[in-house]
Amino acid sequence: MSFDLFKYDPAHPLLFTQFYFWAFFAIVYAGFTLIMQRAGSKRGRLHARNIYLMAASWFFYYKTSGIFLLILAFITVSDFLIGRQMPRSKRPKLWLILSVCIDLSLLFYFKYAYFFTNIFNDLFGTSVEVFDIFAYIGNGFSHDGRFLVDRIILPVGISFYIFQVISYAADIYRGKIKPVTNLLDFGFYVSFFPQLVAGPIVRASEFVPQLYKPFFLTRRQFGIAVFWICNGLLKKIILSDYLAVNFIDRVFQSPMLFSGFENFFALLTYSMQVYADFSGYTDIAIGVALLMGFYLPKNFDSPYKSRNPQEFWRRWHQSLSRWLKGYVYIPLGGNRTLFGRPASKLLASNCNSFLTMLIGGLWHGASWNFVIWGALNGVGMIVNKCWRAISEHLRYVLMLLLAVGMVVARQLTHGAYPLINMIEVWVLILWAGTSVWYVGWLWGFRTDTNRFIGWVDNAWDVLQTFVYISFTRLFFRSASNLDPATANHEAWATARQMVHQIGCAWDNSIIWPFMQEYRYVVLLFVTGMIIHWLPDRFKRRYRLWFAALPLPLIILAVVAAVLLAYQFITADMQPFIYFQF
């Protein structure tokens, strides 16, 4: 048993939602306490703390990814050495390029080998297969042995820590930070376990200065940290895992078993699930890091309150958005240059935004569906930006033309093309909303003077954005959790089937029976959305109220949260019900 605790077991990684992670954390914290209370110089204590937490983080990563710890070790050493050379060199740019090449090579090898192999095969009609050179070397230059040479396995969290080390090299190059002088301190920054496998992506300039600051945590900050941990745990288990297991995964696995409405509802609930999953994880990471006195950047800011796609990407996965803006969008030319040449602000900004979204899409996964997802987000941002720039009259005329065009298109295609059917319905809803808004505008109602009108206008925009973002997730979710060797094919088939069902197998009569049979799923989704849409002031107030509770009550609240989560973990499974025949 004790041996197993120290052994890599792919079936039992250290996850935030499992007891063993918290046992691990308690032990780590006990050591952390001893170090922070030992006698000696302040600098010595900090150094010991950093080394200790790096060792704990490496153990955490070993338990999660086994031998891939070597990759983490390699890029730690590589970027540390390059970072040190950069300020001394007369050509720091070359060192930056070297760093980026090494980091991206690893990322491309492990993450995109299948993707590019498939593209190569499609282009040249070949049937080349991937070959894991590391496994071959690991086997003693043999095809047979401990490691499989015909599969390339994606190391957990590689996308996150590769981006972190790129930000380190870029920040040194830009003079934002000085290189870390101690390899172990740098190793700690790269591998800090709360955010190692799923972010937030901590930029060097945000975290490196904290390496040299002493531990400091107020009583209220402690309460806030515990709140984030409980909040994240409940979000992850109730709103994410329960919804996924009992409804969403079923639909995405076999869309044809479900009606159009169920497929559509699965898209909406997936939006909730992916938010709860990801933000829940980072909430826990932020809370755990805070208990050790480290501040991780906020990663989500109620993204489904966004009124347009640009705002959404300012609120969603903020650490990635900031990273993409700082290290992709601006190097591409920002709103000044396009492909290195001066261009109009509108053209440069839109093209570079679009390219950034494409790259962002591909970062999420190696499949064309992720590229499509990125492209749809890019298109959404550009269209919305242009839409807001035109006059109210023109907006209405365009919407009217679009609605007429879609109705004609549907008539011409006899309703046989699901995508056209879907877009037609959505455009008609948008046209109806735009008409109401336009009539109100003609009558002199203004969103900035009439509070109620402003609220309705806001709600309408939020709803539109939510539905659009949910639709783009069709491609995102379809491509998630797939075998990379077949990801493209499977993801595309799933997306196509879902579109088919939504566009061609919609039956209003099943909506009410569905609501009744899947009441817990519906209730959780609605409750989750209501909580999500609560005003920020209100949320902040109850966070502070929680943080100010006496410590025994906080402990009891944690126990209650764990028991509540357990009720959902062990809840009866939603029975399988067919509504479409």
Place this chain on the structure above:
Amino acid sequence: MKPSRILLCILSTFIVLAAVCALGAGKSETVRVPSLASVLGLPLESSEFSESSESSEVFVPSDTSELSELSEPSVPAQPVHADTTPAKPVPVVLPKALPQTKLSLPLFYAALDKAGKQSVRIVHFGDSQIEEDRISMILRRRLQDRFGGGGIGLVPMVQTIPTYTAKQTLEQNGHEIPYTAIRRYLAYGPSAMRMKDDNRYGPMAQLAYIDQPVDVRVELLRDRVPTYDYDHVRVLCTDSVTVIVDPDSVPVQQPLIALAEPRRNILLHFGGKGYVYGISLETATGVQVDNIPMRGAAGTNFTAMARQPFADYFRQTNTALIIMQFGGNAMPAIRTHAAVEKYIQSMRQQIQFIMSAAPDASLLFIGPSDMITTVEGELQTYPMLPHLDRALAAMVEEEGGAYYSLFRLMGGAGSMISWRDKGLAGEDMIHFTRAGAKKVGEMLAKQLLEDYDSLVESQKSKEESPDTITDQMPQ
């Protein structure tokens, strides 16, 4: 706050949680509390898994020796007529897949010997597990590889669930139209889709009604498991419906039409008014496999349909094997031994119905796969599933059919969890994924071919002239 104080809070939380687990586990049904052992991931008490818990009172409705070979060692068996109270949760273990005994399908194996000269039809009825043609297509391909044949067999006029083997669309005046444009009647699913004054649904348990010209285009797909070309088309419809095969412009005067050449694409022009029961794309010789899924059906709806259309179809198509794959949809409602018995009785009637409609065919019943639910918060096999599986096996064999226990071949109770973990089953732990369905199809095809070969071998060794069977076998 000092780290030591924070550590104290963390440890206090652990202590309170441990106390709650120690004192509260199993005490309340409203609020579930985990036991300390389950939190720590320690093995449960051995008595829960011990063989001694197995009841000595074993359900033996027919042949004891046969069932003892198939019985589930880890699952305590209970008498069928015991009581009507819900069964106690069965402890989950993950046994290895148990071998399937040879499938006794004499009429089918005999028909395979003649597959070089005539068509041998397999009709695969089932629930949603067989949708999208994903299990049948593997069986079809493996048998056609060996015995010849082509096409995809019977498809409905209105295909609402796209398959992996064919793209099927409806058209009017050269334009694709949605399937909702044609009225459909089903012998399963919601009662609103039943016919009002008739029960002649035909062999697919569904039909389409047309009252205006409509075209059906079927294109065999080349990806996944490509199907061999077909050279005959068979249209099952009432006489009031006219059918023309395009581009040959051949009016279909009789159910089976020989095409000028093997094809992968076909366009059928339907006219007149009446019912269309199905379209079969097939070859004159070799093996044909029909895929007939009935979503949500427990398989107890056959007797509600007219027998004659089934009998006519089986006779006209030389049906030599009927596969029935049901049980999964009945499982959630079966919580007592009495419910098992009730389902068995109903299925017995269905099997008798099918066998009487197809006296020249063998019958193979594929039982339900392992299915997972939560019992007292734990993921495990539906408690009555092992009993249902055994009872179905016994009943099918009593009726002269062969039983294929998917449940046992998967590995028995709890195996669906490992199938899910391997990507072979969905998150609902009821349906197979595409990969899982392929595995099942391959297992089934392998079993049928091995049993056939074994029979051929044994006949060879018995007969003085050993080449009588193999000589007739097309290569």
